[in-house]
Amino acid sequence: MNINRQAGEARFISRHEDRWKALEAVNARLLRGGIHKLNAAEIRAFAKLFRLASYHMAYAKTHFPQGQALPYLNRLVGVAHNYFYVRESGAWSDIWHYITRGFPKAVRETWRYSGLAAALFFAGLLFAAFYGGIWPGMFGNPETLATNLGPPEHWDGTFMSAFFVTNNTTVAFNAFVWGIFAGIGTIYVLIYNGIIIGALFGFFHQAGADMVMAYSLVLPHGIAELAAIFLSGGAGLLLAKGMLLPGMLSRKHSLILHAKKAAALIPGIVLLLIAAALIEGFFTPLGGVSPEFKIFFAGLTGVGFIMWFWKYGG
Numbered sequence: 001m002n003i004n005r006q007a008g009e010a011r012f013i014s015r016h017e018d019r020w021k022a023l024e025a026v027n028a029r030l031l032r033g034g035i036h037k038l039n040a041a042e043i044r045a046f047a048k049l050f051r052l053a054s055y056h057m058a059y060a061k062t063h064f065p066q067g068q069a070l071p072y073l074n075r076l077v078g079v080a081h082n083y084f085y086v087r088e089s090g091a092w093s094d095i096w097h098y099i100t101r102g103f104p105k106a107v108r109e110t111w112r113y114s115g116l117a118a119a120l121f122f123a124g125l126l127f128a129a130f131y132g133g134i135w136p137g138m139f140g141n142p143e144t145l146a147t148n149l150g151p152p153e154h155w156d157g158t159f160m161s162a163f164f165v166t167n168n169t170t171v172a173f174n175a176f177v178w179g180i181f182a183g184i185g186t187i188y189v190l191i192y193n194g195i196i197i198g199a200l201f202g203f204f205h206q207a208g209a210d211m212v213m214a215y216s217l218v219l220p221h222g223i224a225e226l227a228a229i230f231l232s233g234g235a236g237l238l239l240a241k242g243m244l245l246p247g248m249l250s251r252k253h254s255l256i257l258h259a260k261k262a263a264a265l266i267p268g269i270v271l272l273l274i275a276a277a278l279i280e281g282f283f284t285p286l287g288g289v290s291p292e293f294k295i296f297f298a299g300l301t302g303v304g305f306i307m308w309f310w311k312y313g314g
Contacts, residue, residue: 009064016056020076023049024253027079031256035083050080072248079257103268104312110234110261111309113241117175117190117233121226124194129202168225169273172232176262176269179236182244186236193229216291219298220284224276227305228269235262235269 026046029037038046057073064070107114171193178185204214242258243251279301284294 005064005067009060009067009069012056012060012064013069016052019049019052020056020073023053023076023080027076027083028253028256030083031079031253031260046080047084050077050084053077053080068248075247075249075257098267099271100312102264103271104309106261106264106268107231107309110231110238110265112234113237114230114234116237117186118226118230120187120190120233121194121229124191124196125198126194128195128198168222168229168276172225172228172269172273175229175233176235176239176266179239179262180243183237183240186233186240189236190229190233210291212295213291215298216294217284220294220301221276221280223298223301223305224272224279228272228276231265231269231272235265238262 023046026038026042026049035043053073054077057070057077060067060070060073171189175186175189178189201211201214205211238258238261239255242255246254249257283289283297
């Protein structure tokens with residue numbers, strides 16, 4: 001029975017492969033230039049090929065669910081689908097649609113990669129915190145740090161805020177771009193900067209700083225910055241997957257496809273960094289707000305992000 005099914009699938013592939021290759025060629029053009037690069041006749045031909053491939057995909061799912069044609073058709077139709085259902089609208093509605101739908105959807109679709117990025121970051125952070133605790137002074141001299149910072153009650157947050165805003169924006173950029181180096185650069189950036197953050201808070205702890213105040217000077221805007229870092233790291237890992245695991249696509253087309261998925265995250269990452277900068281500039285430094293409330297605000301920010309991605313990303 002399996003032999004008959006394999007023979008049937010072979011005939012199915014042989015009969016329709018030319019049309020699939022034609023759609024693959026159109027997909028390659030779309031990935032390079034978008035739907036507007038096609039003229040009216042080419043769009044009609046693309047629509048016909050897309051509908052036919054969709055029918056073939058459904059047929060393969062019914063008759064050859066374990067065969068080699070179905071994964072290929074899934075990817076082929078998936079790429080074409082993004083362009084076939086293109087939407088015409090104004091700039092502001094596009095921005096609003098991206099914020100409320102596009103970005104949360106991109107986050108939901110790539111959460112495994114962002115989750116892995118977060119795990120790498122926290123692995124570095126916990127490593128630094130653990131070894132900094134059992135080997136005091138491993139990352140520097142706590143007494144010197146305490147002298148440079150001054151008494152905790154005199155902190156204005158300038159040093160910490162400037163460090164985290166500059167550092168995390170740079171980390172987010174590097175975590176994405178360095179994914180092109182087979183993911184090694186992204187992994188390094190995430191782990192290394194987790195170590196830096198863990199070491200810095202280890203310094204504060206060893207220096208006898210008020211840790212509630214320390215967290216209150218970082219977390220209100222740090223939640224958005226960390227989300228941006230994790231999403232950027234996930235985007236970098238997506239690039240790495242496109243390069244290392246092309247599947248049935250060519251390595252070039254696989255990289256283009258995964259780069260497009262990663263690029264869908266970038267405007268949202270920029271929005272998160274802007275939100276972090278606004279919070280850091282107008283809320284974090286407020287002297288009349290208790291450290292405890294600032295930490296509570298950070299928690300609300302984190303819950304808000306989760307609800308945003310969960311509610312609108314489906």
